[in-house]
Amino acid sequence: MKEMEPFNLLVSHEEAEEIILSKIQPIDRTESVTLSDAVNRVLSEDIIADSSVPPFDRAAMDGYAVIAEDTYDAGDREVLLELDGVIHAGEVSDIEITRGHCIQIATGSPKPSGADAVVMVEYTEKQGNRVLITRPVYPGANISKLGEDIKKGDVVLPRGVFLTPAKIGAIAALGRTKVEVYQKPKVSVIATGTEIVQPGEPLHPGQIYDVNSFTLEAILKKNGADVQRYPVITDDPKQLRNGIESALEADIVVLSGGSSVGERDLLAGILEDMGQVLFHGVQIKPGKPTLFGTIRGKAVFGMPGFPTSCLSNAHIFLVPAIRKMARLPSNPERTIIAKMGKRIVSSSGRKQFLTVRLENGNAYPAFKHSGAITSMAQADGYVMLPVNLDVIEEGEEIEVILLN
Amino acid sequence: MKEMEPFNLLVSHEEAEEIILSKIQPIDRTESVTLSDAVNRVLSEDIIADSSVPPFDRAAMDGYAVIAEDTYDAGDREVLLELDGVIHAGEVSDIEITRGHCIQIATGSPKPSGADAVVMVEYTEKQGNRVLITRPVYPGANISKLGEDIKKGDVVLPRGVFLTPAKIGAIAALGRTKVEVYQKPKVSVIATGTEIVQPGEPLHPGQIYDVNSFTLEAILKKNGADVQRYPVITDDPKQLRNGIESALEADIVVLSGGSSVGERDLLAGILEDMGQVLFHGVQIKPGKPTLFGTIRGKAVFGMPGFPTSCLSNAHIFLVPAIRKMARLPSNPERTIIAKMGKRIVSSSGRKQFLTVRLENGNAYPAFKHSGAITSMAQADGYVMLPVNLDVIEEGEEIEVILLN
Numbered sequence: 001m002k003e004m005e006p007f008n009l010l011v012s013h014e015e016a017e018e019i020i021l022s023k024i025q026p027i028d029r030t031e032s033v034t035l036s037d038a039v040n041r042v043l044s045e046d047i048i049a050d051s052s053v054p055p056f057d058r059a060a061m062d063g064y065a066v067i068a069e070d071t072y073d074a075g076d077r078e079v080l081l082e083l084d085g086v087i088h089a090g091e092v093s094d095i096e097i098t099r100g101h102c103i104q105i106a107t108g109s110p111k112p113s114g115a116d117a118v119v120m121v122e123y124t125e126k127q128g129n130r131v132l133i134t135r136p137v138y139p140g141a142n143i144s145k146l147g148e149d150i151k152k153g154d155v156v157l158p159r160g161v162f163l164t165p166a167k168i169g170a171i172a173a174l175g176r177t178k179v180e181v182y183q184k185p186k187v188s189v190i191a192t193g194t195e196i197v198q199p200g201e202p203l204h205p206g207q208i209y210d211v212n213s214f215t216l217e218a219i220l221k222k223n224g225a226d227v228q229r230y231p232v233i234t235d236d237p238k239q240l241r242n243g244i245e246s247a248l249e250a251d252i253v254v255l256s257g258g259s260s261v262g263e264r265d266l267l268a269g270i271l272e273d274m275g276q277v278l279f280h281g282v283q284i285k286p287g288k289p290t291l292f293g294t295i296r297g298k299a300v301f302g303m304p305g306f307p308t309s310c311l312s313n314a315h316i317f318l319v320p321a322i323r324k325m326a327r328l329p330s331n332p333e334r335t336i337i338a339k340m341g342k343r344i345v346s347s348s349g350r351k352q353f354l355t356v357r358l359e360n361g362n363a364y365p366a367f368k369h370s371g372a373i374t375s376m377a378q379a380d381g382y383v384m385l386p387v388n389l390d391v392i393e394e395g396e397e398i399e400v401i402l403l404n
Numbered sequence: 405m406k407e408m409e410p411f412n413l414l415v416s417h418e419e420a421e422e423i424i425l426s427k428i429q430p431i432d433r434t435e436s437v438t439l440s441d442a443v444n445r446v447l448s449e450d451i452i453a454d455s456s457v458p459p460f461d462r463a464a465m466d467g468y469a470v471i472a473e474d475t476y477d478a479g480d481r482e483v484l485l486e487l488d489g490v491i492h493a494g495e496v497s498d499i500e501i502t503r504g505h506c507i508q509i510a511t512g513s514p515k516p517s518g519a520d521a522v523v524m525v526e527y528t529e530k531q532g533n534r535v536l537i538t539r540p541v542y543p544g545a546n547i548s549k550l551g552e553d554i555k556k557g558d559v560v561l562p563r564g565v566f567l568t569p570a571k572i573g574a575i576a577a578l579g580r581t582k583v584e585v586y587q588k589p590k591v592s593v594i595a596t597g598t599e600i601v602q603p604g605e606p607l608h609p610g611q612i613y614d615v616n617s618f619t620l621e622a623i624l625k626k627n628g629a630d631v632q633r634y635p636v637i638t639d640d641p642k643q644l645r646n647g648i649e650s651a652l653e654a655d656i657v658v659l660s661g662g663s664s665v666g667e668r669d670l671l672a673g674i675l676e677d678m679g680q681v682l683f684h685g686v687q688i689k690p691g692k693p694t695l696f697g698t699i700r701g702k703a704v705f706g707m708p709g710f711p712t713s714c715l716s717n718a719h720i721f722l723v724p725a726i727r728k729m730a731r732l733p734s735n736p737e738r739t740i741i742a743k744m745g746k747r748i749v750s751s752s753g754r755k756q757f758l759t760v761r762l763e764n765g766n767a768y769p770a771f772k773h774s775g776a777i778t779s780m781a782q783a784d785g786y787v788m789l790p791v792n793l794d795v796i797e798e799g800e801e802i803e804v805i806l807l808n
Binding site: 035040089091107109149150157167168174176194197208213214215216217221235307314334372377378379404 | 439440442443444455457458459460464492493494511512514548552553554560561566568569570572573574575576577578579580581597598599600601603604605607609610611612613614615616617618619620622623625633638639709710711715718733738772775776777780781782783807808
């Protein structure tokens with residue numbers, strides 16, 4: 001009936017996510033990085049211990065290396081041991097401990113032969129060349145055994161783990177300086193629109209500055225992507241096609257713009273021609289005009305042109321996709337429970353991404369307009385309202401996903 | 405009574421934190437970064453709008469720019485308007501809309517003079533050179549007013565805010581390409597210990613690899629610091645003093661090692677001599693042998709030498725300090741509620757940092773020994789057990805802070 005049918009492949013949030021994730025393959029390319037650069041990366045090799053940690057039996061406490069049996073009566077009668085010397089950290093002693101003797105030992109030093117325990121300094125008293133032991137120890141007390149932490153041959157960390165500071169420490173403990181990690185997915189980001197101007201350039205009447213390239217670049221970088229931001233492309237089929245062609249050197253192409261029907265159709269047409277359109281329009285508010293497809297097996301996102309729509313859909317669709325590709329753990333979002341500070345009526349018949357400000361544990365709508373970047377920039381978080389929700393009463397508890 | 409008194413300034417966790425934070429001043433140095441590098445940084449200037457966004461009244465929808473009054477009877481009777489042309493995005497039209505006329509307009513295009521509303525394309529039907537309007541609109545409908553998003557002169561973002569993707573978008577919207585941010589705090593990290601060897605070097609008997617420099621570097625970087633990792637220093641007073649002296653070019657100096665009484669005393673003596681010791685030993689397990697002081701107003705941390713103690717105290721003390729200095733929002737940790745999978749008896753009389761593995765919503769202790777890096781590297785999170793807690797029963801609910 002209508003002359004222009006603006007959306008012909010409208011899918012639900014869940015369908016859209018399923019379609020997207022089905023087209024995203026985790027990165028297989030790897031690279032070698034230094035331990036200093038390994039934090040927040042994903043291991044692409046099994047880390048197998050080629051030596052044991054600790055590499056020798058060592059004192060776990062400062063004190064005296066002894067033969068435990070010599071100390072069993074300590075506390076009941078006076079146990080005095082001959083002091084044969086001292087072992088500082090980093091030193092190896094060739095003294096062999098025999099019955100009735102001991103040696104002073106620093107935490108971390110190799111246990112001398114003959115000794116089978118360390119008495120903590122707190123339970124001793126030095127008397128000239130002898131040491132009074134005030135508490136007994138059992139064999140093995142205060143000694144870290146060779147391989148107690150890591151055994152030679154152990155898989156210390158399996159491929160695929162996310163490298164936290166502690167995990168990097170475990171690799172350093174083996175003496176490694178470099179590690180193999182999965183490469184970051186490469187993403188090309190292109191803003192389109194004849195009215196869009198690169199920040200820094202003069203603005204002529206009818207023009208506005210590109211916001212989306214910068215918000216997309218930032219959110220993609222935060223989620224493990226290597227981002228190449230391209231210059232703005234006008235709504236010209238030839239230029240768009242050329243732009244997409246060179247952007248395809250990346251693993252994923254993310255275009256923004258084309259928020260008007262004509263531009264949307266232009267991009268959809270090119271995508272259909274170069275590859276395939278998998279959906280065109282999502283039952284979500286804001287952010288309905290989202291386009292997704294593939295060209296030569298690579299995912300191509302056509303994000304809405306309006307800044308808030310673009311960025312909210314980046315949170316919803318792009319972040320899970322890029323994290324899957326980067327092999328990062330999913331859903332790193334922090335949520336809090338807040339009370340709705342104001343009654344909300346939702347009648348969109350679409351799932352809604354509602355930005356909120358937080359004040360004293362209350363959440364107030366921050367949404368102005370999907371064209372307004374401040375809807376998002378001045379929000380603390382957002383709430384996902386289900387399709388069939390009509391009203392949230394003031395004071396009702398809601399889960400707020402924090403924006404950061 | 406004892407010959408060696410290992411800790412003479414033992415403070416509680418809370419006291420230690422208070423002492424540390426009282427010596428940490430937020431960074432005042434600033435630098436200019438591109439918008440591409442601004443994510444996760446902290447703004448050091450007020451962003452004041454030198455122009456309005458949008459810079460003109462514009463169509464918020466695809467449709468037809470009209471005089472609203474012409475549409476009031478739409479739906480009741482046939483309202484047909486003369487089509488005077490089309491305005492694409494980025495174009496400015498000099499056509500003035502008069503009664504009975506309209507112009508086709510794309511989302512984002514400047515509203516032509518005379519028009520005061522846009523009828524969405526969905527509620528129209530093009531009939532040759534005329535357009536049938538099927539629903540009335542009120543004046544201002546589907547028009548974004550000049551300055552609706554950002555008004556010229558507004559403080560769009562105040563100094564001190566953490567730059568999220570959306571906030572970077574708001575700066576781009578003003579046409580800025582660079583932004584002033586606070587510099588990252590500079591931190592010098594030095595591992596000490598005669599037995600400690602840099603990874604990559606051969607390991608001789610009695611030696612172990614440096615773990616702490618790498619875990620400290622990683623956790624500091626994750627929390628907004630600019631880290632300079634120094635070569636390992638042996639337990640020689642002159643070398644330690646020289647090392648600390650050059651490390652003081654940074655804002656904070658973090659030493660690790662000195663886990664044995666002799667080494668601890670060495671570092672404490674140097675710190676006392678060059679500056680002042682503020683505490684030496686914390687009632688926390690693991691991590692008791694932590695030293696803190698200042699030299700020429702700069703904070704100096706002496707972290708325990710044992711890898712798990714060093715890193716757990718970095719979580720507890722170093723992260724809040726560095727985030728305060730970097731002006732980052734505090735406590736970015738994610739927590740979950742889990743059930744203790746095994747009965748825990750805690751009898752340390754100290755607050756305890758207990759690492760746990762998570763399996764099916766149950767938390768199992770992952771702690772082996774404070775000398776074992778795997779206590780932390782193979783844990784999913786940790787639980788802070790209060791000083792006076794004796795037992796956690798199996799099945800009891802606990803809050804786990806996730807390690808990432």
